[in-house]
Amino acid sequence: MKLLALIPILFLIGCASTTVPVTMNFPQAPEPLLEQPESLEPLPADANQVSDLLQNSTVNYGKYRELQLKFEQWQRWYKTNRRLHEETTTNEQ
């Protein structure tokens, strides 16, 4: 009958032997944000007019603005996914 004392012990051991097999995939970033950035265009050696310089600057400013837009969207993507990740895992017991 003394061996019956083992029963609550085994009951408690059974309680302590379980793992939670849940994994979370890393979120996928939008395709346009993963593209290689365009290089700025240098001024051609034969461009000797001020208008050529203006043309070139305008095209390069345009490229900068496109890159700025993508950079801002990268930040937005990161902040949103970080917030979502925190919301998902914060209340985990």
Place this chain on the structure above:
Amino acid sequence: MWLLQLIPSSWLEFAAVAILVVGVVLFFAGQILKHIPFFKQYNLPMRVIGFILLLLGAYFNGGLGVELEYRERIQEMKDRIAIMEQKSQEENVQIIEKIVTETKIVQQDTAETTYLIEQMKEQINKQGCELSPDVIELYNEGMIGRGKE
């Protein structure tokens, strides 16, 4: 324990209780029936098997409570992850739309400005200021960087 994930909860509950009940019945039956001549010869095996089943039943019942609680939490976590993935996907769609729309605007702006420069070319260059090769080189260096091709 991961194999338990494959078995339905109701089956597990039934098996754990059944093992415990059979163990208790066998164990105490062995104790009670040991004085009856016919059952005397089965007394020891009954008590040994009953005791083993009793231990197994206690172990399974202990683990089962945790197993069921974990199943509930796993499901809850999976639901949350699914919601998160959906929201993340929706955000990606919005980001792509914004990039596509605003890139078009930027390209349109650039095209309009370069068109205007082209139209005003003579007026702009009227001052007679020509760019020397040194100026072009300096300008390109400022843009691309000195250490970069």
